[in-house]
Amino acid sequence: xxxxxxxxxxxxxxxxxxxxxxxxxxxxxxxxxxxxxxxxxxxxxxxxxxxxxxxxxxxxxxxxxxxxxxxxxxxxxxxxxxxxxxxxxxxxxxxxxxxxxxxxxxxxxxxxxxxxxxxxxxxxxxxxxxxxxxxxxxxxxxxxxxxxxxxxxxxxxxxxxxxxxxxxxxxxxxxxxxxxxxxxxxxxxxxxxxxxxxxxxxxxxxxxxxxxxxxxxxxxxxxxxxxxxxxxxxxxxxxxxxxxxxxxxxxxxxxxxxxxxxxxxxxxxxxxxxxxxxxxxxxxxxxxxxxxxxxxxxxxxxxxxxxxxxxxxxxxxxxxxxxxxxxxxxxxxxxxxxxxxxxxxxxxxxxxxxxxxxxxxxxxxxxxxxxxxxxxxxxxxxxxxxxxxxxxxxxxxxxxxxxxxxxxxxxxxxxxxxxxxxxxxxxxxxx
Ligand SMILES: [Zn+2]
Ligand SMILES: [Zn+2]
Numbered sequence: 001x002x003x004x005x006x007x008x009x010x011x012x013x014x015x016x017x018x019x020x021x022x023x024x025x026x027x028x029x030x031x032x033x034x035x036x037x038x039x040x041x042x043x044x045x046x047x048x049x050x051x052x053x054x055x056x057x058x059x060x061x062x063x064x065x066x067x068x069x070x071x072x073x074x075x076x077x078x079x080x081x082x083x084x085x086x087x088x089x090x091x092x093x094x095x096x097x098x099x100x101x102x103x104x105x106x107x108x109x110x111x112x113x114x115x116x117x118x119x120x121x122x123x124x125x126x127x128x129x130x131x132x133x134x135x136x137x138x139x140x141x142x143x144x145x146x147x148x149x150x151x152x153x154x155x156x157x158x159x160x161x162x163x164x165x166x167x168x169x170x171x172x173x174x175x176x177x178x179x180x181x182x183x184x185x186x187x188x189x190x191x192x193x194x195x196x197x198x199x200x201x202x203x204x205x206x207x208x209x210x211x212x213x214x215x216x217x218x219x220x221x222x223x224x225x226x227x228x229x230x231x232x233x234x235x236x237x238x239x240x241x242x243x244x245x246x247x248x249x250x251x252x253x254x255x256x257x258x259x260x261x262x263x264x265x266x267x268x269x270x271x272x273x274x275x276x277x278x279x280x281x282x283x284x285x286x287x288x289x290x291x292x293x294x295x296x297x298x299x300x301x302x303x304x305x306x307x308x309x310x311x312x313x314x315x316x317x318x319x320x321x322x323x324x325x326x327x328x329x330x331x332x333x334x335x336x337x338x339x340x341x342x343x344x345x346x347x348x349x350x351x352x353x354x355x356x357x358x359x360x361x362x363x364x365x366x367x368x369x370x371x372x373x374x375x376x377x378x379x380x381x382x383x384x385x386x387x388x389x390x391x392x393x394x395x396x397x398x399x400x401x402x403x404x405x406x407x408x409x410x411x412x413x414x415x416x417x418x419x420x421x422x423x424x425x426x427x428x429x430x431x
Contacts, residue, residue: 001027001247003254008262014217018262021169022150027250029243031176035140036068038172044113044138051111053093053126055080058118058142062179066117066140073115074100078122085124086157093129111135116170119187120146120293127167128154139170143183144191144249146293147227147269149173150257155266161345162278162416169261173254181246188238188246189392190294191253195231196386197273197297198224198256199377200304204271204421206373210366212357212420220268223259227252235390272421275413276300280401282416284336285408291399298387300413302394303406304423305380311422312374314431315367321430322364325355328415336412346415354420358428370422 003025011017023043026034038044051074054062059077063070076096083089100109114137116126123139123146130137131154139149148155154167202221209216230252237245259268266274277296280289289296314320328350337346378386387394396403414424 001251003027003251003258005258008258012217012219014215014219016215016217016263018217018220020258020261021152021171022173022258022261023171025150025173025175025254027173027175027177027247027254029177031140031174032065032069032179035066035138035172035174035176036072039069039072044172047113049074049109049111050113050115051076052115052117053122053129054078054117054142055083055122058122061142061183062117062140062176065176065179069115074111076100078125083121084157085121085128085155087159089121089125090128090156093125097129113138115140117142119143119183120148123149124154124156124167127151127170128156128165131167136171137168139173139175141173141175141180141250143187144180144246144253145183145187145194146191147194147253147256147260149175150254151260151266152264153266157281159345160282160340160342161349162282164266175250175254177243177247177250180250181241181243185391186292186295188249189390190292191249192231192235192238192390193294193298193301193387193392195227195249195252195256196383196392197294197301198228198269199383200273200301200308201267201269201271203308203373203377204423205267207366207370207422207425208420210369210373211359211363211425214357214420217263217268220259220262223255223262224268227255227259230255232386235386238390267419271419272304272413272423273297273300275416275419275421275423276303276409278416279409279413282337282340282342284340284342285412286401286405289399289401291393295393295399298392298394299396299399302380302383302387303410305377305383307410307426308374308377308422309380311426311429311431312371315371319431320367322360322367322428323430324360325358325428328353329411332412333415336408337415349418350415354418355424355427357420358425360428363425363428374422 005020055078117140152169153164234245234248
């Protein structure tokens with residue numbers, strides 16, 4: 001299937017004109033062939049020095065089907081050991097560029113087009129480098145594992161701090177079903193999990209919109225809801241290995257990425273549930289967690305839904321009250337982020353404090369509406385059942401953490417990002 005991206009470029013009832021940067025998206029078992037054709041005779045034929053960025057695993061997964069594309073390109077094959085979307089990963093790409101004589105902008109060997117052949121990490125590194133070098137890149141996902149393939153920003157751990165860095169969206173996406181449907185199940189399950197996290201992200205966006213008047217676009221929310229619906233429908237087909245189900249999952253992931261592209265940030269797709277994932281990635285209150293992005297996100301989703309449901313019940317029972325805001329928990333931030341040398345970076349991220357947008361009177365007034373938004377979400381049990389159906393992770397113990405980490409995780413995770421979530425607004429609630 002092709003996603004015709006132009007349908008998203010029309011003026012919107014939210015008052016903004018959304019812009020899609022990716023020119024074309026193809027999800028098909030013929031995508032590898034179509035990419036070759038484009039490089040040989042089509043839109044990509046003008047590039048003289050294309051270079052593939054991949055790692056050893058994704059090369060093994062994709063170079064067979066892409067053999068003719070591979071022959072047209074230079075390759076940069078990274079070792080997958082400890083390869084992450086972080087400053088070390090970028091250093092490794094820079095170093096490889098230097099070694100290939102491709103580092104200098106004036107060098108005849110400098111690539112003029114990059115092909116990201118891989119999953120999330122390879123894409124984040126490639127989009128960052130493409131932005132830095134001012135050249136376009138093509139996305140060739142080797143697993144349906146994240147929704148960030150078409151994102152315009154790169155989520156990176158930058159000297160210990162989780163950051164969203166400027167990057168570019170791919171010019172084209174060629175998702176070949178015969179490549180990404182053969183990825184290890186754990187990666188596919190991670191993609192399912194990343195999408196189910198939108199339940200929390202959308203609820204957060206809607207609640208914050210109600211209380212602070214933050215901009216929202218219902219059309220973009222619906223795109224995310226369509227993506228979640230698609231993933232719920234394809235779950236059994238995925239487990240049966242049906243190509244069609246894999247294409248639906250890839251479609252849903254790309255749709256979520258396009259929703260982010262339309263607004264220019266990850267607001268529609270990432271909030272309290274991703275903050276949990278980011279906190280654990282920063283290793284402030286835990287040791288290194290060997291889990292995929294989606295696996296941490298799904299646990300964040302379960303934890304936040306459980307918490308939100310409790311608060312909604314308290315609101316309905318008249319037992320939830322708004323109290324004055326006491327400001328950033330400086331001592332706690334010092335003891336936790338500070339112990340990792342991240343006090344200043346955390347304070348910078350939290351300036352201005354997004355909680356200052358919350359007016360207590362309006363918060364009180366909106367409590368019934370907040371309860372309504374939360375009640376529309378599936379219950380904690382329903383989410384767990386959905387995740388189990390997809391063999392996804394849903395419990396901290398499955399990624400080597402213990403339940404003791406949960407309270408502090410929920411208290412600290414809002415501070416990893418300036419983006420306002422209901423979990424953060426909870427700091428003004430008694431229930
Ligand atoms: Zn809109
Ligand atoms: Zn995500």
